Amino acid sequence: MDKSYLFSGSEPRRRATVCGGSPPPIRINNNHHTHFDLLALLKPNSIHDGTRGVIRRARTMRHQPDGYVRSFVDNQLITQVDDDVTDDQLPFNTKCPSDFAKIDIVAPNELAQLGVIIPKISDPEWSAPIREATSAREMRYRTPLADSSLSAASLDSPSVRKAIDDSIWGWAQASGAILASPSTSSITSLHSPVATPSSRTHISSPFIFDGSGPPASDIPCTLLQGKTFEGWLRRRKTNDELLAAGSIQTNKWPKCWMALRAPFLYVYPNQFSKKADLVISVLRCAVTDATDLKTSKKFVFRIHRGPISHYFSCYTQNDMKTWMHKIIVAIEQHSLQPRPPIKSLSHVESGDADVDSGGGTPKSNTRYLIYDVNPGEGFNLRRDVYMRVANAVRTLREKGEDFVLVLPPWGGLYHWGDRAVRLPWSTFFDTRSMARFVPVIEFDEFLQVHGNDILPLVIYLQHYKEGWGxxxxxxxxxRECLEDAQRVYRRDTETKKWRGWFFSYSNILANRFKCISFQGDSNTFVEMIMKDYPNEQVLYIDRLETVMHADFGDREYWRARRSMRYAPHLTYLGDIFRKEKLQGNDVRDGTQLPDKWETKKEDEAKGGPYICLHWRRKDFVRAHGDELPSIKGTAKLIKTLTKQYSVSRVFLSTDAPIEEIYRLQDLVKGQIEIITYENEDLGDGEIAIIHQYICSKARFFTGSHVSTFSFRIAEDREILNFPASTTFNRMCPDGNKDCEQPTHWKIKY
Known part of the structure; x- marks a missing residue:
């Protein structure tokens, strides 16, 4: 429904979005409409620039926890209609007038004659901010909203007139940024007024942080530093509160302002309160939208540990998903706090228990192995290289060498269009799970332990100039360094130290640099370290892809592979998508993994009611075009497979241009639905992990010839105990339906 609003000024006013990383372009799509409150019309004309104009727009309805409130202007009156509906957008149940009253700006002197008091609007009253951290460690957890139309946060404030460029680039000069929320739950205006403090009793939290003591609850909300997310919700009163109220009728779901800071949730009466009613530590808590409450409240989620639960009701479904994701990320992030300086094996914590050294007794202080690979290697081959070096570290530890594996930051990959750098492994994987195979730490953590930016020795592995013989x-x-090494590393003429890529850290240098011609596997690599470098505490090995697997596909290979579970925040997003778009359910589909990777999954997986295709295109077509089907051939295969497995949904994991996806959809039009996953708030690597996660739980999977991306999915499915017939498959080129299929690399325990 269109409504006309008259305002002075030819352009809508929008608060700039401040983000970490590379600042995104300003996006305004059909769902980002400027909201002009009637109060804006009371502002003096001097605020506005330009001539008066009329903007007609479709107004997005405002959601409330108790229902939906729809407003329209009719003959200078505002009518509100309360509806208890479940859909986000429905036609008006109430007949709306076709002609809306024109609203004119009333001069201040006329207002004085009418006795109207002009309200003074300040930014804090108009828009309650979200404080979002912008440190390198925290910015990888940008909130991935399920609705992409909300992914560019924006808020209109008539009281704000600032140079947008300055605001956007403010992230580079500050440690934190004020980010306007795209969500009703974090906006204060006439439609979501500042709550007034009410008489409440302070409640002791059942989730008291058991680290260095409980956090202070008497910090005013406005002075609470380090907040990562905040906004309006309703919370269900605890049983103690309800019992304390006696027989007096009381509001069971009071409105509250909640702020997430580190692993704590601070629950205030409003955003200007001087003391929190409740402080919750979310560490070791579970977060779910499945509740057993009988309530009319919508969008309810629960935070619980053991028998104790807290319930919160959000304004929209997107609010609920965002809050749940933020809390889950906080749980994961603060479970991975940097460890204290590591002095010996017994001090290396991994997960819930100390790492088993494999039977060897360390004979020296802790040593660190850092590695890197050829910049041209892709994401999934790098995952394979990790398994090689992890098994080498395992062997070193079994021989009594107290090695810790330093995880090389991700970044600069050819297929990543976002060109992200310095991404820790916890962006993609559960590093606590990995540390139960061999002790691992992130590179940033190593720098803290190491204490300086100077590496003692860099070893560059190269092939033999004369070849194999x-x-x-x-x-x-x-050997003498070959040309490749000379291009990558150079000696600084002033400092006499060596400069290199070093994961884009320009401040890191090396004291010594050596080239080793290498030909062998991880056992050969172990022998080289023990013989030639027995006393080096820190070893930086470049081009480690040169080292082959000692025993590809054996028990230790699969132990390393099983330990590489995906990051919880990515599997959470994947599960939400599977549930909403693909009707996937782990319990029904038999795709639920044991809590720990060390436990074997016994029951056979069935998979969700969809099939998955990993369909490589772009540069892969140029290199392996004769091994891939055409678009028409792919459509024919989809029709055959959906009929064979009695499904109507196809999850397509692809790098194909959008026009090729449209062509494919046109060729299979009818009862078959092709579904893809995109999320503008995630990086390319995170998207890739979610694609692989979704494909790993499909009823049937087929991939592309010699693709390591496809091979990693097959491994995931083998761990889930899928039948080989639904796992080890590849798409054949047109005219050759009997092409050679992938080798069945069966898991070993």
Missing amino acids: EHYEMKWDK
Whole structure:
């Protein structure tokens, strides 16, 4: 429904969005409409620039926890209609007038004659801000809203007139940024007024942080530093509160202002309160939208640990998903706080228990192995290289060497259009799970332990200049650096130290640099370290993809692979998508993993009611075009597979241009639905993980020839105990339906 609003000024006013990382372009789509409150019309004309104009727009309805409130202007009156509906957007149940009253700006002297008091509007009253941290560690957790139309946060404030460019780039000069919320729950205006303090009793939280003591609850909300998210909700009163009220009728769901700070939720009566009613530590808590409450409240989620629960009601479904995701990320992030300086094996904590050294007794202080690979290697081959070096570290530890594996930051990958750098492994994987195979730490954590930016030694692995010779043998030799090494590393003429890529950290240098011609596997690599570098505490090895697997596909290979579980915040998003778009359910589909990777999954997986295709295009077509089906051939395959497995949904994981996806959809039009996953708030690597996660739980999977992306999915499915017939498949080129299929690499325990 269109409504006309008259305002002075030819352009809507919009608060700039401040983000970390590369500042995104300003996006305004059909769902980002400027909201002009009637109070804005009372502002003096001097505020506005330009000529008067009329903007007609479709007004998005405002949601409330108790229902939906719809407002329209009729003959200078505002009518509100309360509806208890479940859908986000429905036609008006009430007949709305076709002609709306024109609203004119009333001069101040006329207002004085009418006895109207002009309200003074300040920014804090108009828009309650979200404070979002912008440190390198925290910015990887940008909130991925399920509705992409809300992914560009924006808020209109008639009292704000600032240069947008300055606001956008403010992230580079400050440690924190004020980010306007896209959500009703974090906006204060006439439609969501500032709550007034009410008489409440302070409640002791059942989730008291058991680290260095409980956090202070008497910090005013406006002075609470380090907040990562905040906004309006309703919370259900605890049983103690309800019992304390006696027989007096009381509001069971009072409105509250909640702020997330580190692993704590501060619950205030409003955003200007001087003391929190409740402080909750979310560590070791579970967060779910499944509740057993009988309530008319919508969008309810629960935070619980054991028998104790707290319930919160949000304004919209997107608010609920965002809050749940933020809390889950906080749980994960603050469970991975930097460890204290590591002095010996017994001090290396991994998960819930100390790492088993494999039977060896460390004979020296802790040593650190850092590695890197050829910049041209892709995301999934790098995952394979990790398994090689992890098994090398395992072998070193079994031989009594107290090594800790330093995880190289992700970034600069060819297929990543976002060109992100310095991404920790916890962006993609559950590093606590990985640490139960061998002790691992992030590179930033290593720098804290190491204490300076100077690496003692860099070893560059290169091939033999003369090649293999007549036969392949396991060996290594100190040799003159070949041309590739000379391009990557150079010696600084002033400091006499070596400069290199070092994961984009320009401040890191190396004291020494050596080239080793290497030919062998991880056992050869272990032998080289023990013989030639027995006393080096820190070893930085470049081009580690040169080292092959010692026993590809054996028990230790699969132990390393099983430990590489995906980051909880990514599997959470994948599960939400599977549930909403693909009707996936772990319990029904038999795709639920044991809590720990060490436990074997016994029951056979069935998979969700959809099939998955990993359909490589772009540069892959140029390199392997004769091994891939055409678009028409792919459509034919989809029709065959959906009929064979009695499903109507196809999840398509692809790098194909959008026009090719449209062509494919046109060719299978009818009862078949092709579904893809995109999220503008996630990086390319995170999107890739979610794609693989969704494909790993499909009823049937088929991939692309020699693609490591496809191979990683097959491994995930093998861990889930899918039948080989639904896992080890590839799409054949047109005219060759009997092409060679992938080898069945069965899991070993």
